[in-house]
Every structure is written in C-alpha cells, then in structure tokens.
Amino acid sequence: MKPSSRRAADVRKKNGRVYTPRFIVERILDLADYRGEKIAGKLVVDPSCGDGAFLSVVVERYCRANANLGAARLKAELETCVRGIELDPAEREQCVRNLDAVALNFGVQGVNWNVVCADALTFDRWNGQVDFVVGNPPYVRVHHLGASFDAVKRFEFAQTGMTDLFLVFFELGLRALNPRGVLAYITPSSYFNSVAGKRLREKIVADNLLAKLVDLKHRQVFDATTYSAITVLTPCRESGSATEYFEFSDDGDALTLIERLTPNDFYVDGKFYFSTRRNLRFLREILTFRPPKNAERFAVKNGFATLADSFFIGDAAKFGFTDFTIPVVKASTGVWSRCLYPYDATGRLLSWETLSAVAEVKRYYEAACERLRQRSLTNPADWFGFGRTQGLKDVARNKYAVNTLIRDAADLKLTPIPAGTGVYGGLYILTDVPFETLRALLNNRDFATYVSLLQKYKSGGYYAFSSKDLKAFLERQFVKAQGLTPRSS
Ligand SMILES: C[S@@+](CC[C@H](N)C(=O)[O-])C[C@H]1O[C@@H](n2cnc3c(N)ncnc32)[C@H](O)[C@@H]1O
Incomplete structure (x- = not known):
C-alpha cells in the first residue's frame, strides 16, 4: 500500500468513514416514512453526516415535497429543518457543497446549512427536539477509539464487551428524538448477538422500540467486510406493537416484508434473530432446550x-x-x-x-x-x-x-x-x-x-x-x- 493510501485507510479506521450507497439511503428514508408532504416542518438530523449521503436525499425530498413554497421560504425551512453533525471539517465542507448543489436543482441558493463540525458524543444542543435521526454511524472498534474512549465509556450502551462506536450512536440518537420521533440507521448486524450489543438489545426489548428491521444477510453494501442491518426505532409505540421484518430481494433493491414479529419471536436467550415466525419457533426450541440431567449424548x-x-x-x-x-x-x-x-x-x-x-x-x-x-x-x-x-x-x-x-x-x-x-x-x-x-x-x-x-x-x-x-x-x-x-x- 502506498503511504498516502495507508494514511487514508488509517483515517477511515479511526473515524469509521464508510459511505452509504444511494439505494440504501432511499430505503432507510422510506422505512422511517420520511417522504411526502407530511415531512414539512419536520426536523431531521444525521449525527455523523460525512459528505451528506443521507442529507442530500433529505434535501431533495424536502424540496420536492415543498416546491410550492417558493425559494425564500424553502431556504428558511431547509436552514431550520435539515441538520447534520460531522467531526471532520473537510467532510463537513464537502457536505455543504453537496447540499448546495442539490438545493440549486430546485432554484434555492445561499442556504446557511445547519451542519455543525462537532463531536456527536458530546453535542447535546438538539436533544429531545428531533423528528428523524438517520444515518450510517461510524464503526470504530474499542481498540481504535483513541481519545474518544472515555467519552464512549460514559454511554450506557458501551458498558459490556468490546464496544463499538456505532452502539453509542444509537444511544445519542435516541436522546436527540422528541417523543414522537423516529431513528433509522444502517449499522453492523453484530449487535444482534454480540456481548457489546447486550444493553442496546435490552433497551430495545424493554421499551419495545423496534418498529422495523432489515437484515441484509450476506449482501455487502460497503467495501468493508461488514454484515449490515437497517434498524428503525420509535420510542412512542403502543405496547404489543409488532416489528416489521424485511429482507432485500435477492437480485434487486426492493424490500419484502417477511413477517410481523414481537420480542417473544425475535428475542431468544438474550439475542436477536430474524426470520419467519415458524423458523424462529424452531430455533427457539433448539436454543432453549436443556437435556435431562445425565442424559446428554x-x-x-x-x-x-x-x-x-x-x-x-x-x-x-x-x-x-x-x-x-x-x-x-x-x-x-x-x-x-x-x-x-x-x-x-x-x-x-x-x-x-x-x-x-x-x-x-x-x-x-x-x-x-x-x-x-x-x-x-x-x-x-x-x-x-x-x-x-x-x-x-x-x-x-x-x-x-x-x-x-x-x-x-x-x-x-x-x-x-x-x-x-x-x-x-x-x-x-x-x-x-x-x-x-x-x-x-x-x-x-x-x-x-x-x-x-x-x-x-x-x-x-x-x-x-x-x-x-x-x-x-x-x-x-x-x-x-x-x-x-x-x-x-
Ligand atoms: C460511516 S461514515 C458515514 C458518512 C455518511 N453518513 C454516509 O452515510 O455516507 C461516518 C462518519 O462519521 C464521522 N464521525 C466519526 N466520529 C464522529 C463523531 N464522534 N462525531 C461526529 N461525526 C463522527 C466520520 O468522520 C464519518 O464521516
């Protein structure tokens, strides 16, 4: 590897910089129901916005849904409703340039974008206000966290196992939401069964937060060897509401609803599993079976x-x-x-x-x-x-x-x-x-x-x-x- 590309790889590892393909962003916004006229006036935040993969589509959807407002009103609304946090100043600059280009397509210029260059781990100014938290949080394993280690360890979701930065982004994202808000992330699916993901799983089950889930299974959408899931959490759900479990079609970008599940189906022995209810019942029978004493074969x-x-x-x-x-x-x-x-x-x-x-x-x-x-x-x-x-x-x-x-x-x-x-x-x-x-x-x-x-x-x-x-x-x-x-x- 050339020294320059090695440096780039190091920065990627440290900041967890992996970019999200457009079709994934579109599906995540669809799952969060960030679409149509109802998004008018709704506050959306990507707490690790990078160069704006999510916010670009957000701006496009916002402009399309509110095209009748006129450029001046639209500009004011974009400045209030679309927000991002990004640690890296160069990424933040690129994000602003990308958002400018999208807005220009709708005749809107000179937007003073509310994209801050800050550390999302300590940024709490918008807590409790946000309607939609979306994104692809950084994946950084505990041994690459460096100076962030102490800030990470203060989070509840980082208390068990070999934690990863993306787990605390769930916690800070939930804190940002208002009571009717929706969080939708793509992250590693490792939290389904890792020791590090224990507290996140417990919180999801205790508060019945999981509205929708897509397991991408073997499909890899990033160049890294990461197996991913899309998780949609909503704090305000009636008790007993089901989780919609989806999979991608084998050869396309469309989602298929596989089953409506409850934690009784997908939470087995403290871990998450997703499939049809019939398959999950079969799995539970095996994982919870204890052979009679002295009868192990x-x-x-x-x-x-x-x-x-x-x-x-x-x-x-x-x-x-x-x-x-x-x-x-x-x-x-x-x-x-x-x-x-x-x-x-x-x-x-x-x-x-x-x-x-x-x-x-x-x-x-x-x-x-x-x-x-x-x-x-x-x-x-x-x-x-x-x-x-x-x-x-x-x-x-x-x-x-x-x-x-x-x-x-x-x-x-x-x-x-x-x-x-x-x-x-x-x-x-x-x-x-x-x-x-x-x-x-x-x-x-x-x-x-x-x-x-x-x-x-x-x-x-x-x-x-x-x-x-x-x-x-x-x-x-x-x-x-x-x-x-x-x-x-
Ligand atoms: C996986 S990338 C995702 C970028 C973009 N959201 C996308 O989906 O293409 C994660 C981004 O998080 C940023 N980041 C890492 N640690 C951060 C932190 N503590 N606060 C805010 N942003 C952070 C990285 O610089 C990187 O741009």
Whole structure:
C-alpha cells in the first residue's frame, strides 16, 4: 500500500468513514416514512453526516415535497429543518457543497446549512427536539477509539464487551428524538448477538422500540467486510406493537416484508434473530432446550490447533520419517494426511530427549525451530508441541469430524475418525449414537436452516456454526427423533 493510501485507510479506521450507497439511503428514508408532504416542518438530523449521503436525499425530498413554497421560504425551512453533525471539517465542507448543489436543482441558493463540525458524543444542543435521526454511524472498534474512549465509556450502551462506536450512536440518537420521533440507521448486524450489543438489545426489548428491521444477510453494501442491518426505532409505540421484518430481494433493491414479529419471536436467550415466525419457533426450541440431567449424548469440540499446520501436517514424503506421526483428517475438507504428533497416548507432550533421539525428527524440528518459537505459546519451553492443547485428550477415542462452514445441507462433511487418529481445521463429535443416526440428524434441511438462522454470515454465502451451536442442535433433535418429550428451559 502506498503511504498516502495507508494514511487514508488509517483515517477511515479511526473515524469509521464508510459511505452509504444511494439505494440504501432511499430505503432507510422510506422505512422511517420520511417522504411526502407530511415531512414539512419536520426536523431531521444525521449525527455523523460525512459528505451528506443521507442529507442530500433529505434535501431533495424536502424540496420536492415543498416546491410550492417558493425559494425564500424553502431556504428558511431547509436552514431550520435539515441538520447534520460531522467531526471532520473537510467532510463537513464537502457536505455543504453537496447540499448546495442539490438545493440549486430546485432554484434555492445561499442556504446557511445547519451542519455543525462537532463531536456527536458530546453535542447535546438538539436533544429531545428531533423528528428523524438517520444515518450510517461510524464503526470504530474499542481498540481504535483513541481519545474518544472515555467519552464512549460514559454511554450506557458501551458498558459490556468490546464496544463499538456505532452502539453509542444509537444511544445519542435516541436522546436527540422528541417523543414522537423516529431513528433509522444502517449499522453492523453484530449487535444482534454480540456481548457489546447486550444493553442496546435490552433497551430495545424493554421499551419495545423496534418498529422495523432489515437484515441484509450476506449482501455487502460497503467495501468493508461488514454484515449490515437497517434498524428503525420509535420510542412512542403502543405496547404489543409488532416489528416489521424485511429482507432485500435477492437480485434487486426492493424490500419484502417477511413477517410481523414481537420480542417473544425475535428475542431468544438474550439475542436477536430474524426470520419467519415458524423458523424462529424452531430455533427457539433448539436454543432453549436443556437435556435431562445425565442424559446428554453428544460432546462437540474443536480439533487440533497447532498454530503451524504447514510444519505439523503433511505426508510421509514431506516428513521423511513415520515416527511420532498419526493419521489426521482436515474437518473442513474431509481430506486425510499425516500429522507429526509429539504426544503420548494420554495426550501428554513427549520430552525433547525422546523426540530428538530419532535423527530425522531432530533435523526436521531444528530446521523450523525459530518459526515454532515465534508462535504465541502458553509455555515457551514447549516450542516443539502444538500451539494449543485442544483435541489431544480425544485422539484415543472414536469420533466424527465435521466442518464449521456450510451454505446448505450438501456442504456438510461428516467423517468417522477411528481411535488413534486426529482432527484439525474444524470440530469433532464424541457420541455413543451410531453413525447412521448421527448422519440422519445432520444431513438434512433442518440443520442447514438452523445454521442459517444463527446469522453467522461468512463470505461466499457461507454460514458458520460453533461447537456449542452444533451440540444444542444434536441434543434437541436426538430427543425429538426418539419421540421423547423435549424439555425447554
Ligand atoms: C460511516 S461514515 C458515514 C458518512 C455518511 N453518513 C454516509 O452515510 O455516507 C461516518 C462518519 O462519521 C464521522 N464521525 C466519526 N466520529 C464522529 C463523531 N464522534 N462525531 C461526529 N461525526 C463522527 C466520520 O468522520 C464519518 O464521516
């Protein structure tokens, strides 16, 4: 990267500068119902307005809806009703220029735009007055916050986990609203299930704030690898009002209403999930199922983490010896190879004396000594072992390797692994349930649906799942398949 583009990337990271495409702005304003004649006199604020992606469309809609007012009145109303906050002076200038250009299209000139160069974290002058808060707040992870850290940590929504700047923009946006106001943002969808998003979720549920939600799922509208959601919050809702859940059509920019939901549907075990009510009921059954005491039939664990697979994994030709090697399967592909396994039958690390007694093994290790020592090791003296100890204790047991990324049922790779062999690059299942039963539980559309409902989006249209997710599914579906009565917590 050239120094200038690296500088630009740094500024982007620090200020969370990502620009919103026009069609997203249009859909967000539609969802907030910022359109038509009723927006006359309504105050709209973008608290992180950048160069004016939202405010430009706001001005266009305002001018179109109020074209009959005449240039002088329209100018006065734009100065009162359209407002922005932007930290970066150059962005603020560009925003003003962009808004001038839009207004000029409607014959309005010389607008004294109420776009302030300020820090939205401390700017409270308009609190309680605003009809519409809209925007794409900055996404800045806690470790890039720098001088803003203390200001951020004063917010209620920043009290848990590894917070992110966009979470506190929800809080400051809600404070800006008047009692009948509407907030509509596009943000990362990570707040559905992150520890950092806990307080925001709790507030949304406690006050029944969520009027509309669009999960963009795998669709990426920014150049960053961010999975996004559009969230519309309205403080003034009758208790029991539903949340309208939308998705984008696969190939277009139109929204489809999928379902009207309540927190009883979308708030499961403290996290947010969005789909049809039927799917969410199925998900809730699994996530809240607790197997009867001592009746658990499955353990799901992570395979080896050598932190140097290119050293430890290979074939006989690569190693030039077979001592201390075992067969190993890569769970993500189901492909077998061999693994240099410097452990005894109980999973305890062998001594360097034992290993180096075989000249070829000693030579193989010594050629890579530096690289192995550079791994982040719990005990540096164990430089000739794997980076982590996971998966070692179960080498002596029969198990089933399974991949952790799927698009649909056909992507699942379930590989039986006999005792004495290892697993890396994925998970393994320990169970006394026969292989055919296990396969029937997993190789079906229900499992793929369940994994997609977990909303762990990955590039290429894949969904991820964890060992905990897989265990929850297996325990619940096994009991169901046996015709026993499942017990939910
Ligand atoms: C994700 S960009 C969005 C810009 C514009 N709203 C859009 O959608 O294209 C976020 C903007 O927030 C600004 N910003 C970052 N921290 C801010 C703060 N504390 N107060 C106000 N603006 C801030 C950045 O400079 C950047 O222009």
